[in-house]
Amino acid sequence: MESVLGRYRNLTILVGVLFLQVLGLAVQVKRSGDAEHTRLIRIWAVDAITPFERAFVSLQNRADDLWKSYFFLRGVRAENRQLKQQIEEMRLEQVRLSEDAAQARRLQALLGFKEQVIGKPLPAQVIGSSGSDLSRSIYIDKGSNDGVAQDMAVITANGIVGKVLRVYPSTSLVLMINDQSSGVGVLLEKSRLQGVLRGTPTGELSLDRVMSDEQVSPGEVVLSSGGDQIFPKGLPVGMVTHVSPGHDLFLNIKIKPTADLNRLEEVLVVTEQQESQPVADKATRVRAADILAQRLPSVPDKPPATVAGAIASANSGATHAGAPATANLPTNATAKPLAGNAASTANVSPAPTSGTSQNPVNGHAVAGAPATPDTTGSPKNQVSLMPAAQSNLENLTPARPKKSTSAAEAAQPRGSSAQSTPRSPDSEDTPH
């Protein structure tokens, strides 16, 4: 026996080492839900490698910052101009979307839906990877010391990235969505079909569990469904690139991720998700027309004589506070004294940037003074109309004789152009 072992010593040791590793692997697979038993040895390896990665990333970022902030400034001015224009466009888009969102919240509140909200996103930097093209995972520079925990969602502004698989004191391992052991609950934006997003061995994404009789077209946007209890619902995931009949009555759908998973540098860890009942937004709304009105050039201050004339003209029609903006209002809309009739004017305007407000003393338009919302009826905070909005209003507001305007009606939270108009109860129908 000894001679046999001596003769095949190398082979015996090989079999022994392999047997030990297979045994260890079997134990881990059997306890697949419990990662604690290998935690300590993983920490050793991570602690040996990640400090170098962290140092390299830090050095690289500093060099990059130095270059981009002090030397390579070519095209910055043009880019700045372009970004400003983009901000303007996005503000308008935001106003439009916030209207839709408010409407959705109202409906959800009516139906008693609950929504998931991203509470605290924690920025983190990618410092390394698992170093294999057979598994897709990355290391980030935030760990349990920073509040990161297992199964937290990791996202970017463009889309979801993955989930936290293992947490160490100062680093975490993130399993990306294109790893073959990963699975994400998703839905298609238009058709609202639900499925499971899985990674493939080649690092691509495929959508499983969509029946072959369903209509899915390339280009359709894929969102997280929230069904996996990790990613909040509605986050962008990817886009359908290819659809073909698969096996077992399911479609074979390829997805291109919206986040560039191969070139991640910074990510956000969703450390807190709140589930709340949506509340209908009762806050003052800003409309796209208001944004446009703010961007129009304002009219310089009128000389007092002109204003006085306007007041006289307005008062001759027994309207209200003598502001130029009200000069052409229906002559018999209100019949109140000049001073202290703010209740009849819409002085609750939320448009602080309109650039004009009325003089505290005489109610004249004062350029540059911010118009603060006021529901008290104080005349000093009355808001005058922007010229463009005013002319629109003059054209659109029909004369409504014999109707008085109450303070409560005037205090409806509307855009600045309409807010300055004395509103009758049915003036909601007035087109803007």
Next chain:
Amino acid sequence: MPITYTSGEQIEVYRFSIPVTIGIPLFALFFQAFIPRRLPFFSIFDLPLLVTIFFAMARRNPISGLLTGAAIGLVQDMLGAYPIGIYGIAKTVVGFGASSLGAKLDVENAGARFLVTLAFYLIHQAVYFTVARGMVNLTMNWSWSRGVIGGLANAFLGVGLYFLLDKLKQRA
């Protein structure tokens, strides 16, 4: 391609200093984890595998080779997301095979090294695939094209890397 059969007396056995023995595998693991985040195509390379093959062929001792492979593979597993042991088993087999081959063949020239690296890359992938699919139940699909492309890329890189690492060898 000159792969010559060599008698035991003709084979030169090398050893390495302790800093090199520990430092080179750690550097390989570090670069393998770090570089693919900046250069995604680099993930096709397997630096720890190349280092395993190099040490195994230089030492020409099967036990030393398999232990080196097991150690490097296990550390690589510890950094990954899957259970520890998949790379460990694959690199143990490669370390044993490369050192056994090194004891019998002259693998000092570039052509032999290229072929040996290509062959062991495929063996490594096959063992990894078998263990990952058979034991860990990972859904993996074998791809010959991917294997061959990866093997050729690693073989080219390996030939260059081995010449650099040759400078660190010490005659035993």
